[in-house]
Amino acid sequence: MTIVTKQLQHLLLFTAIIAYVLFSHSCANPGTGPGGGLKDTIPPVILNMVPAPYSTKVTQKEITITFDEYIIQDNLATKMVVSPPLAEKPSINLKGKTIHIKFNEDLIPNRTYSVDLKDGIKDYNEGNKIESIRMLFSTYESIDTLRIKGYLLDAFTLNPIKDAYATLYTLYDDSIFTTLRPDFIAKTDEKGFFLFDNLPSGNYKLYGLTDIDNNLMYTLPTEQIAFIDSFIVPGAEYVISNDTIFEDNDTLVSTGYTNYWPEPVYAFLFEELKYNQFITSSQRETPELLLISFNESLTDSFKTKLINVEPTADWNYTEYSKLRDSISIWLTDTLLIHNDSLLLEVNYTSVDTLGQYVTQIDTLKMYFSHKETKTKSKKKEEEKPNEKTFTFTSNLTSNNFDLNKAILLEAPSPLEKLDTSMIQLMLVVNDSVSERVAYQMEPLPDSQRKYQISYEPLEARKYTLKIDSAVVKTKAGITNLAFESAFKTQKADYYGTAVFELSGITSPSKLQLLQNSDKEGVVKEMIVQPEQKTATFDYLKPNKYRVKLIVDQNNNGKWDTGNLSEQKQPEPVFYFSKVINIKSNWELKESWPIPSTLQELKDIKDDDKKKDKE
Numbered sequence: 320m321t322i323v324t325k326q327l328q329h330l331l332l333f334t335a336i337i338a339y340v341l342f343s344h345s346c347a348n349p350g351t352g353p354g355g356g357l358k359d360t361i362p363p364v365i366l367n368m369v370p371a372p373y374s375t376k377v378t379q380k381e382i383t384i385t386f387d388e389y390i391i392q393d394n395l396a397t398k399m400v401v402s403p404p405l406a407e408k409p410s411i412n413l414k415g416k417t418i419h420i421k422f423n424e425d426l427i428p429n430r431t432y433s434v435d436l437k438d439g440i441k442d443y444n445e446g447n448k449i450e451s452i453r454m455l456f457s458t459y460e461s462i463d464t465l466r467i468k469g470y471l472l473d474a475f476t477l478n479p480i481k482d483a484y485a486t487l488y489t490l491y492d493d494s495i496f497t498t499l500r501p502d503f504i505a506k507t508d509e510k511g512f513f514l515f516d517n518l519p520s521g522n523y524k525l526y527g528l529t530d531i532d533n534n535l536m537y538t539l540p541t542e543q544i545a546f547i548d549s550f551i552v553p554g555a556e557y558v559i560s561n562d563t564i565f566e567d568n569d570t571l572v573s574t575g576y577t578n579y580w581p582e583p584v585y586a587f588l589f590e591e592l593k594y595n596q597f598i599t600s601s602q603r604e605t606p607e608l609l610l611i612s613f614n615e616s617l618t619d620s621f622k623t624k625l626i627n628v629e630p631t632a633d634w635n636y637t638e639y640s641k642l643r644d645s646i647s648i649w650l651t652d653t654l655l656i657h658n659d660s661l662l663l664e665v666n667y668t669s670v671d672t673l674g675q676y677v678t679q680i681d682t683l684k685m686y687f688s689h690k691e692t693k694t695k696s697k698k699k700e701e702e703k704p705n706e707k708t709f710t711f712t713s714n715l716t717s718n719n720f721d722l723n724k725a726i727l728l729e730a731p732s733p734l735e736k737l738d739t740s741m742i743q744l745m746l747v748v749n750d751s752v753s754e755r756v757a758y759q760m761e762p763l764p765d766s767q768r769k770y771q772i773s774y775e776p777l778e779a780r781k782y783t784l785k786i787d788s789a790v791v792k793t794k795a796g797i798t799n800l801a802f803e804s805a806f807k808t809q810k811a812d813y814y815g816t817a818v819f820e821l822s823g824i825t826s827p828s829k830l831q832l833l834q835n836s837d838k839e840g841v842v843k844e845m846i847v848q849p850e851q852k853t854a855t856f857d858y859l860k861p862n863k864y865r866v867k868l869i870v871d872q873n874n875n876g877k878w879d880t881g882n883l884s885e886q887k888q889p890e891p892v893f894y895f896s897k898v899i900n901i902k903s904n905w906e907l908k909e910s911w912p913i914p915s916t917l918q919e920l921k922d923i924k925d926d927d928k929k930k931d932k933e
Contacts, residue, residue: 375462402515711802782808
């Protein structure tokens with residue numbers, strides 16, 4: 320009995336593959352007959368490579384690849400990835416059926432190179448692309464074949480990031496990520512997947528990078544980065560499979576496979592928080608309203624003061640936008656409102672050229688002309704709006720107003736006073752009778768012009784909200800016009816409910832119900848505690864939704880990004896493994912064990928969270 324060696328097995332397998340490729344190619348490219356033949360849908364086939372795949376002791380600085388038909392390149396210079404990375408881009412020359420790739424520098428001794436052309440080659444006639452061309456060769460006597468593979472995902476959305484770089488270093492020092500080119504690189508595909516398959520034994524530090532400036536280093540604050548906390552040590556072993564043995568003519572063939580480790584690595588790309596604050600725009604929109612916008616969220620150090628007049632102590636009311644990246648300043652002093660020219664000094668935190676936090680001081684010229692334009696006719700003058708009155712706005716809809724939604728009332732500028740004596744909420748009993756409805760009203764946080772009205776609604780009933788004219792005044796002395804809005808509430812059985820049984824939560828977290836779209840608009844959200852077993856979203860409109868959990872490790876009520884120098888990863892984010900489908904008058908129950916680590920994301924956002932497939 321003869322034992323067939325592993326080398327012979329590989330030779331037999333290689334011969335079978337070549338035969339299959341040649342046979343398939345010959346069958347798929349029939350000769351041109353009287354009818355013109357079938358359209359060519361087969362990509363070019365490689366006939367020859369120099370150096371040959373898996374060649375060793377390579378010293379030449381040029382690669383040639385010959386195909387069976389004329390070819391053209393498709394953005395090959397951008398798509399091609401050579402690892403270890405090159406200081407200069409190689410020269411690419413295409414002649415007929417052959418492509419020549421010439422390195423403009425010496426190859427590194429004792430290294431295995433990978434050259435990945437991705438899908439940068441297609442045939443001349445029909446544009447059939449080769450899905451991928453990847454070759455390995457070595458500058459010494461053997462080929463390194465250890466592997467590290469994984470995925471680069473956006474830290475907040477868990478979306479795969481295409482064309483990002485996974486980079487490997489053999490030194491454990493985060494500063495090298497900003498100063499040195501990596502030892503090995505790989506580029507992600509549309510699934511965020513990367514592969515290093517030409518590694519020698521060793522310890523590697525993995526980083527991810529969206530390389531905006533194409534220098535393979537983290538040098539721009541707008542670049543997204545990722546890092547793995549510790550060294551990765553790849554390895555492999557050949558495992559003989561005992562259940563694939565067969566006998567034939569006293570020959571025993573034993574097959575097996577190579578087991579590589581580690582398992583796929585997940586790294587999460589984030590943008591570091593950089594305080595490079597500056598003003599993007601400023602304007603005086605109305606006599607009493609000043610608007611200032613910034614490039615990013617403001618810190619608590621923001622201050623303003625007028626420098627060409629002496630205002631009263633309470634000369635303004637300031638309101639921040641939701642993201643704190645813009646402010647609205649309402650003037651409450653009538654003398655300032657009628658002043659055409661104001662100089663506003665703005666103080667905020669920024670960063671100097673050395674990266675140090677400093678107080679930035681800008682002076683803004685806020686102009687507004689109070690000159691009245693002459694009207695050409697009496698009719699036009701009558702049509703001119705009265706600047707001494709204002710109108711309330713609300714979120715009410717005439718039909719199917721949500722049962723669980725509070726009424727939101729908004730004035731265009733801060734109010735002196737607004738209380739329940741000024742507002743009537745009426746339930747319509749019939750055409751001639753209405754009843755007062757008890758309600759509670761409170762201003763929204765940090766606002767003197769937005770109010771929330773809470774009440775106990777009855778389903779499918781008509782209501783009216785009324786405010787008489789001239790009962791409310793702004794801080795600038797402008798009174799309100801009469802406001803009246805009729806609305807009808809939704810039926811109770813229109814809604815559905817989603818109940819989640821939770822486990823594995825270790826920190827206070829934000830649970831969000833999201834629109835089933837790429838924008839992921841937040842429909843509802845709640846805070847869940849580690850000891851909480853269930854979470855219920857009620858009064859849901861029939862629709863498809865996604866569910867997201869943001870682990871709030873520092874309990875500050877928001878998602879926090881990472882920091883490389885502090886070795887701080889971004890706060891973990893998880894998605895429920897499927898899109899939920901809410902139906903009217905139905906309660907949906909789901910069990911959701913939260914993974915202990917983000918490495919368990921294989922099924923968390925698979926196939927784009929199974930969008931529209933549930």
